[in-house]
Amino acid sequence: MPDDANDLAAEVWPASAARDADGTLILAGIRATDLAHTYGTPLLVLDEDEVRRRARTLRAAFDTAAAEHGTTVRVYYAGKAFLSTAVARWVVEEGLSVDVCTRGELEVALAAGVAPSSIGFHGNNKSVSELRRAVEVGVGTIIVDSAIEIERLAAITAPADAVQRVMVRVISGVHAETHDFLATAHEDQKFGFPLADAEAAVTRIREIPGLEFVGLHCHIGSQIFGVAGFRESASRLLELHAALLADGPVRQLNLGGGFGIAYTSADDPTPIAELAAGIVAAVAEGCAARGIPVPALSFEPGRAIVGTAGVTLYEVGTTKDVTVESGASRLYVSVDGGMSDNARPALYGAQFSARLASRTGVDAPRLSRVVGKHCESGDIVVDHEYLPGDVAPGDLLAVPATGAYCASLASNYNHVPRPPVIAVHGGKATVIVRGESIDDLLARDTGVHAEEPSEGAQ
Template identity: 85%
Template sequence: MHSPADSLAPDWLVVPDDANDLPTAVWPASAARDDDGTLTLAGIPATALAQTYGTPLLVLDEDEVRSRARSFRIAFDEAAAENGTTAQVYYAGKAFLSTAVARWVVDEGLRVDVCTGGELEVALAAGVAPASLGFHGNNKSVAELERAVEVGVGTIIVDSAIEIERLAAITARTDAVQRVLVRVISGVHAETHDFLATAHEDQKFGFPLPDAAIAVARIREIPGLEFAGLHCHIGSQIFGVAGFRESAERVLELHAALLAGGPVPQLNLGGGFGIAYTSVDDPTPIETLAGEIVAAVAAGCAARGIAVPALSFEPGRAIVGTAGVTLYEVGTTKDVELESGAVRRYLSVDGGMSDNARPALYGAQFSARLASRLGVGAPQLSRVVGKHCESGDIVVDHEYLPGDVVPGDLLAVPSTGAYCASLASNYNHVARPPIVAVRDGRSTVIVRGETLADVLSRDAGILVGDEARA
């Protein structure tokens, strides 16, 4: 039986048989419901986590991060070995970075990508070996480049001619030798949001293929720079391998041409592999990604009569995204009747775009489930919204939730491990929530939550005792 509200639902959203179920693809493997119907993560009830740490709360399943990191490493190692080469997998710090997460992924055999001086310092504080770091970014400052060279970052991915000259000056002044990759734009358009696609021509990253050869020639002239190969990243949240095959084919043309001037030992094909945010998303299996992409590179090299280079990949959100679940408390509920006669249910929670900006930025879709109990009401089309003073402050645009959700209930939004905490803000002077790791029935704060005092502390006009902050 469909209600008038169902006319508001997008075509992809299916009315669930049970609005309490936990679709496997969008939840950590440890997610379950206990005998009381409460959502548990790594064996810990969501109610206990909320009582201990408050809400909003980002919960990160350590075993999920480790398992996915290990799976990517093994899959690419095996695919590379089958095709006569080696592979490295880099964890994308921009997805979410803390010292704990950096240590987890390094433990599982991954390297780490950073793209700012701040991310670099977190990785170093975690004890990540500088030689296993890659440094991205389209506008690295001189200070950031100096620090990267000073600590011995393994690879700097150069993004412009100006950056090459900055590195030339730094290495000449410090008598250092720095390995670099040249980021190229292959022209392949990923099947993703325009702001997530990074390999079309009209964008800020990298060198167009014709200009890349000029950049490489200049690098080869500089004594302090060691040209290590090419880098190409076609986007983010990508399903399938067709775009990677086409991009590899184009980049290999340049790779083969560059061999005439010297070695090109490495090829980094980026990644940005997609994850499930809703029950209808169908991510490509890790083994398929690795096997088919590496085979395509090997075939392209064979056709050109060249050796397969060492390969590198950057899975992006695919390692940490599904490990994250955000807990919120429902504050108000509201039924809004539209001109069509349909009624949309609004569930307002105690977080919003300050802890998850992706729906506002990209129109990203998420899922949600009642976490503190089993719902007994019939599935009702609902919109989960935040507490911020913006009509676009939407956490979950469309979801069927039990019709008996009331203030005080906990809601859980899965697949929030990537790009939620990283993009968090203090909009409306809201404090950023804590981040808690869970494993084997234990929880640990890995990033402390802010207090209102923390948020206000930057305002120089607020009096502390008898004195204003300078």
């Protein structure tokens, strides 16, 4: 139980988050109540300065670490975390590249003016049309995920007289200490080549005139705290890296990322400078032990750039006391969104925080569960949180750290329109992704305007 159920834990909220004299939540100088009044709820608010600050911090930390060991580094923004043309422009202006994993994400990045040469294309099932488009526009690197994909690229590049740079994604066997569905480098999963098969894949790539092998890629998971997993994964990849040098250059090594953020005050993410220094040092030590040069490095921080920048605003609809098996009471707080705008609790059991945003509460903290409006018992936004006991219908509730994967995973379950995304900066708010309306939903239903059958028609 917190001492103050109105407190805003600094590590969970954007740096601009504060309360005004009336207790109203302020984001980038704008009252949450004003945002809700103008744009409605649910509403995803994205703090531009927070995104930019985190992008700069990551880039500077890895630049410093790489320079200390005589190499260079490239940092990729994860389009899957949240992608819009505005966000793509912000991160590119801060010196980042962009990774995408579908034709749709690629087209958003291109529409934002991202240089194709600074785009990495991921995915375990890239279609022929997606690969053709990537080669056509000159995507900087395609991360190859299967033997079939190698042959698809060979067939695409030959008639185009093109040379496409590729990396090979490798399963290192290192399992990050995270949710099973977030771990992407243990053996029994869909991404990449097992270590035992990767060398043959590289040999085949080197035989194809239209493909240029530039290095290895590995991603051990997501929402990771600490350096230990990266250190072990790097060691295993460097064994393969050193072996591949016998038959040609291996200029790059991408160790992925998935760096964790704080969703609640109990989370203690590893500082970025510590991560950067530790991971790059591990690579340098591994290279020295094998007598090979340190390659150019690249990383994909994931949610660490955009996650904390997002805050979702909801309106409370109903509250009710529910007695649990122990005889204790829990306050259920229902809001006007839910799993359609934040699927992560239902998918991963993800934990979030919540605070009153339209005022400060005056009653003692109550153990509460914030739930959505969908017809699912698993429609939980915040599984357990202490909220002021006087939370009531009409209050505005804010859930922080929703900048990553919430809008990206949003759906129209129960035919609920997806909410808008608003960027805030310097006291101004801008719509960067338009919210859906009921008309938008009906427009996709071809039966809405279908001709009525004539009388007597069978």
